[in-house]
Amino acid sequence: MQKYLVIGNPIEHSLSPLIHNYWMKKYKLIDSIYEKKKVEKKDLKDIIDQVKIGQIKGVNITVPFKKEIIDLLDRVQGDALLTQSVNTLCKFNNEVHGYNTDTEGFRESLQNSLIDYENKNIFILGAGGVTSSILKAFVGTAKKIYITNRTKKKAEELKKLGDKSVAALQREKETIEVIDWGEKTKVCDIVINTTSVGLTKDENLDLDFGDYEKNKNVLFYDLIYNPKETNFLKDAKLRGNKTMNGKMMFLLQAQIAFKIWTNISPEIDDELMRLLD
Ligand code: ATR
DSSP states (O other), X not given: OEEEEEEESSOTTOOHHHHHHHHHHHTTOTTEEEEXXXXXXXXXXXXXXXXXXXXXXXXXXXXXXXXXXXXXXXXXXXXXXXXXXXXEEEEEXXXXXXXXXXXXXXXXXXXXXXXXXXXXXXXXEOOSTTHHHHHHHHTTTOSEEEEXXXXXXXXXXXXXXXXXXXXXXXXXXXXXXXXXTTOOOSOOSEEEEOSSTTSSTTOOOOOOOGGGTTOTTOEEEESOOSSSSOHHHHHHHHHTOEEEOSHXXXXXXXXXXXXXXXXXXXXXXXXXXXXXX
């Protein structure tokens, strides 16, 4: 039996098992099973040991362990380094490696919708667990990145992560600007909600986007996909802006993880799309 896990705390809400078990069935990996497991910080080392001895084939990590797990790993690959956020584990040459598939999943969600995100002005709301992955997607390509968080210090810490990208160091220092929560920026091309506001129905960000009225070229992107349309997106639609929720990003990050584990690039088909509704 090939065992896969998504670990986090809380974990009940996770839809990752639905996606991965769907693909395991579709691609006839009949001896594979993907489960969710609520864990505490003290359990992380044991999970990694199980990956090392082959008892667990692959792991997804979710809130709040994406950063904490890093120190326990043999190696951290690619986007996971700069974002300091690991959402996927896989054994490689007898070592347990950590990957970040959120950044690429997010970037591909823009590309698939033919959104031109290079050399644009980007406005990122929030500085929580997933935000570094979103920031990384724009580092090196954006004209300007504004980032704001209710707790400003956390946004400032994220900007410092941008500094760690050696190649992009000089450019990024000027590109990323932390602003106060509620402060206005010039009208940006893409506005992304990475906060948890909207997960509970009728929650509102209470930010003023009046300047974006009737601007159909601006994309308002909410990482939340359940509910399908948060007030952030409803308001954007009413203003005449483009909108997108986090469903495709969620599927795409899963697709990349599945490929790392199985070498199969699974299809995001209509049935799977419906399963998530
Ligand atoms: P964590 O901060 O532990 O990583 P998260 O769920 O990944 O948790 O992030 C929550 C994000 O939503 C944070 O940016 C948080 O802002 P703070 O850092 O100020 O807490 C933001 N958030 C949550 N509730 C909010 C609210 N009512 N108004 C504005 N931002 C909110």
